C-alpha cells in the first residue's frame with residue numbers, strides 16, 4: 559500500500575490527535591501601459607463620477623508600485639527574455655523550491671517565487687543554485703486577503719504576463735489543539751491552503767493566456783478516496799456548516815482537529831480544481847490540474863512533528879515502505895505537470911505509480927512522465943456537483959469576490 563508521510567502522521571496522532579503563444583512585449587512599455595490604465599480608469603469615467611472603487615484602484619496601484627523595490631524592478635527590466643512565466647506559491651522551501659529550480663533550469667521558464675519571506679527565498683534560491691535572472695521573488699502571504707490582492711497588483715506592475723500558477727504553499731499544524739486564525743479570521747489551514755489560493759487564482763484568471771493557461775494544485779492522497787484516505791482523521795466537509803458560518807474553525811462545523819483541517823483544505827483544492835476547469839476550461843481554454851507528488855518524508859511540512867518522528871519517518875519510508883520520494887524528484891514531477899503538453903489534461907488529478915525501492919534520481923525523466931498516467935481517486939465530495947458549487951460560492955463570499 560502507498561504509505562505517505564501524511565498517513566504516518568495519521569497513525570501516530572490517532573483519530574483525535576493528529577504553440578507559440580502571444581509575443582512578449584518589452585517589459586518597460588508594458589509596465590507603463592499597465593500603470594497608466596489603472597491610473598486613468600478614474601479620470602476617464604464618462605459620467606464624470608469617481609467611484610470609491612476606482613479611487614481604491616489608484617491608491618492600491620500606487621502603493622504596490624512603491625512596494626516593488628528598485629532591485630526587483632531592475633531584475634524584471636532585464637527579463638524580457640521570451641520565457642514563459644509561472645507563479646509558484648510557497649517556493650521558499652521543500653517541493654515549491656525544487657519546482658522553482660526545475661521550472662527555471664530544466665523547462666526554461668521564468669519563476670515568480672511567491673513567498674512569505676523574501677530573504678528566506680533569496681537564500682534558498684542561491685543555495686540551490688538557481689540562475690540569477692531566471693526568477694523573481696515577490697511577497698505573498700496567503701493567510702491575508704489584502705496581501706493576496708497586493709501581490710496581484712504588484713505582479714501586474716512588473717509587466718511580465720503569466721502563463722501558469724502552482725498552488726503549492728500549505729500549512730499543517732498537527733499538534734494544535736485549537737484553531738489558529740488568519741488576519742481575516744479564518745481557520746489557518748483552510749484560510750491559507752484553500753481560501754488564499756482561491757482568491758489568488760480567481761484574481762489572476764484573466765491574466766492567464768487564453769487557450770494556454772495552466773493552474774496546478776498540489777494535493778495529498780490522504781485527503782482522497784482510497785486506502786490512504788481512510789486513515790483517521792478522515793477528511794469530511796459535512797454540509798459546509800462551518801464554512802457557511804464564517805470558516806472560524808472547521809468546514810463541517812464539528813470539533814477542531816488539525817490534521818483533518820489540513821486534509822479538508824486539500825479536498826477544497828480538488829473541488830476548486832474541478833470547478834475551475836468546468837467553468838473556464840472550455841470558455842477560456844484554461845487547463846487546471848491537481849497532483850499528488852509522492853511522499854516527501856523529509857520536507858519542512860513536518861516541522862511540528864516530534865524530533866524522533868522526523869528522524870524515523872524518512873528511514874521508514876526508505877527501508878520499509880520504499881515509498882520515499884526526494885524533494886528534487888517531487889519538484890520535477892510538478893514541473894512536468896505544469897509544462898508538459900501530455901499532462902495538460904484539464905480536470906485530471908495526477909499521481910505517479912509507486913516505483914517502490916527505485917532510486918528516482920536515476921530513473922529517466924521520460925519514464926517518470928509515462929508513469930504519471932495513473933489517476934488518483936478524486937475525493938467523493940469533489941465529484942459532488944452540489945457540494946462543489948456550494949464550496950465555490952461560499953468561498954467567493956468569504957474572500958470578497960462578487
Ligand code: NDP
Nearest residue numbers: 648650651652653674699700701726727728854857858859
Ligand atoms: P514545506 O513546508 O516545505 O512547504 C510549504 C511552503 O508553504 C513553505 O514554503 C511555506 O513558506 C509556504 N507557506 C506556508 N504558509 C504560507 C502563507 N501563509 N503564505 C505563503 N506561503 C506560505 O512543505 P512541502 O514542500 O512538503 O509541501 C508543499 C506542498 O506539497 C503542500 O501543499 C503539501 O500539502 C503538499 N504535499 C506534501 C507532501 C509531503 O510528503 N511533504 C505529500 C503530499 C502533498 P515558509 O517557508 O515561509 O514557511
